[in-house]
Amino acid sequence: MAERNRKSRGPRLSILLSITLAACAAVLTTYALLDATPPRLVHTEPSEFAPVLVIEENGQRCLNFSQIIDNGRQTCLDLDDPDRMVFEYTRMMTSALFLNPAPKKVLIIGLGGATIPTAFHKILPDAAIDSVEIDPAVVRVAERYFGYKQGPRQRLFVEDGRAFVERAHRAGQQYDMVMLDAFDVDYIPAHLLTVEFLQHVRALLAPDGVLVANTFTLSDMYDKESATYAAVFGDFFNLRDGNRVIIASRGPLPDDETLARNAAALATTLAPFGIDVDRELQRFSRQSDWNTQAEVLTD
Known part of the structure; x- marks a missing residue:
């Protein structure tokens, strides 16, 4: 009987553990989103080709062409560790x-x-x-x-x-x-x-x-x-x-x-x-x- 009780509690414990982990993940994600800073336009350099934008976000300074937000950056610099290659x-x-x-x-x-x-x-x-x-x-x-x-x-x-x-x-x-x-x-x-x-x-x-x-x-x-x-x-x-x-x-x-x-x-x-x-x-x-x-x- 005791053995059967342990087995019957196993699935319930697994469910409770899954719920707890999911809740923790949601909280961490929320904090990460709150901590993330939106892109800040630092400088726009006029160009005959396309405007060169300097953007800062999340501790990085990035270079991009024309748009603050798109599918990628041309260059990014870690402001706290400039030697470290970001990409x-x-x-x-x-x-x-x-x-x-x-x-x-x-x-x-x-x-x-x-x-x-x-x-x-x-x-x-x-x-x-x-x-x-x-x-x-x-x-x-x-x-x-x-x-x-x-x-x-x-x-x-x-x-x-x-x-x-x-x-x-x-x-x-x-x-x-x-x-x-x-x-x-x-x-x-x-x-x-x-x-x-x-x-x-x-x-x-x-x-x-x-x-x-x-x-x-x-x-x-x-x-x-x-x-x-x-x-x-x-x-x-x-x-x-x-x-x-x-x-x-x-x-x-x-x-x-x-x-x-x-x-x-x-x-x-x-x-x-x-x-x-x-x-x-x-x-x-x-x-x-x-x-x-x-x-x-x-x-």
Whole structure:
């Protein structure tokens, strides 16, 4: 009888426990909503392309184009911990250092709030970092609100990214790493997606140079983008978490052992930026998850 009573109380206790946990969750959610602050517009920078907005909410300062609230931010800075990378895609792009942990010359197309140029200036104390940004308004905002500083190792070119790449190619320049992170209000500008553009980019890479490109996981262009990168670079690493980051090399891709060894050597250096090297390594997929017969994008 006693045993039967315990069994009969089990479901009731489970129900009561479920109700209690649900109530606690509701209270915590309510407090979280009360604690969340609505976006506050700090500054609007006029631009010939789209107004550049600086917004603060929940301890973060963010850059966006045109709208305070939409599906995403271009850049966000943790006001209490400025070095920590807020977005996954910036951590994924930085993990390209697992292929080449000590690049001496880095080219970044697209400045935004300068998360990566600023971080690389600290991570790579011997590297020269060239950034290209088409919109002077973005530059002004990055300098005033996001701590971007130009200098001998941190050079900035205000012009179209493709024009810079083609000129650098003609001049015979080479970079150990080229990072593509240029977006407008809608998506990556079309002239920065074609096979002709990527051929110029590949020509800029040193023999062991690395290409890093920030794109979208959910995009109507996914198959065509993938086919275009494959047409120029062959196999590449395909990192996905919200955004998709393509990491390719002018030479053969390194094996997993090399990636792991380089990641381990960088672990202490990258930790202050919120980068867990073991977690990032898990994203390095070699799988072709697109239609390999998709059309290649051309000019």
